[in-house]
Amino acid sequence: MRKKGRKRKPAPADHKCSPAKLTRKNTVINLTTNDPFPNHHNPTAEDCRAVRDDLLAFHGFPQQFAKYRKQRLNLVSKDEINKQESVTSSSHEESVLDGLVSMILSQNTTDANSQKAFALLKSDFPNWEDVLAADSKSIENAIRCGGLAPTKASCIKNMLSCLLEKRGKLCLEYLRDLYIDEIKTELSQFKGIGPKTVACVLMFNLQQDDFPVDTHIFQIAKAIGWVPIEADTKRTYLHLNRRIPNELKFDLNCLLFTHGKACRACIKKEDNHQKKETGSCPLLNYLKNFNLSED
Known part of the structure; x- marks a missing residue:
């Protein structure tokens, strides 16, 4: 749910990742696309x-x-957000980057295995800088229970590397100040991050209506x-x-x-x-x- 009246902050000039790492043709979903089934009137x-x-x-x-769901309900009114600020700032809340990595680990596996893989990854590497600095085999070993460990480890490391080069720090909280189509463009640039993963981050971690x-x-x-x-x-x-x-x-x-x-x-x-x-x-x-x- 987008907060009314919130102004979008202009994105700073970015350091560019190499096109091989960052650019993915034909993967960005354009919200302005017309309904592909204009004559199909279901669902009402x-x-x-x-x-x-x-x-x-x-x-x-x-x-x-x-x-x-509770996070979304807390965004219903600006007054409620203000009441919650002192609480959420002092308690652990899943960051957007946490959410994105969780979604990557959830691909082609069970919820239980993906949650275990994320917990082991965070246990072995307390912050994302540690993950980026680690060798791929160490990351693979941490997330092996979630399946497709080499593929997912490569995706996570590539995403973190590009994010650091692009933004100067390993943080995706700036996405909260962008419009939904801009968020999709930003996330879809990372190799291995597909439309479903982007949509899940939008809905769960950014409280957008997707x-x-x-x-x-x-x-x-x-x-x-x-x-x-x-x-x-x-x-x-x-x-x-x-x-x-x-x-x-x-x-x-x-x-x-x-x-x-x-x-x-x-x-x-x-x-x-x-x-x-x-x-x-x-x-x-x-x-x-x-x-x-x-x-």
């Missing part, structure tokens, strides 16, 4: 609210995202007719971010992600007809209605 605001309410009643709000699309959300969106069957993840991301009301994006995203991991019945439509426990999925009616509309 009413659809989004109904699914949010049904999933919330079924699952409750996922505890793993509760701290991020709607990341992972494989669970992508498959559910197709199954209940929120995007055409021929949609890919990039176009699904663009379409849903235009259709879903900002005030519903965070809760709906967390709930769809949680439900997609827990319920295999609603992921593939061919499984819906085979499912016997018809009352166990809160999205069953949406699946049925969409299947009927296709016939």
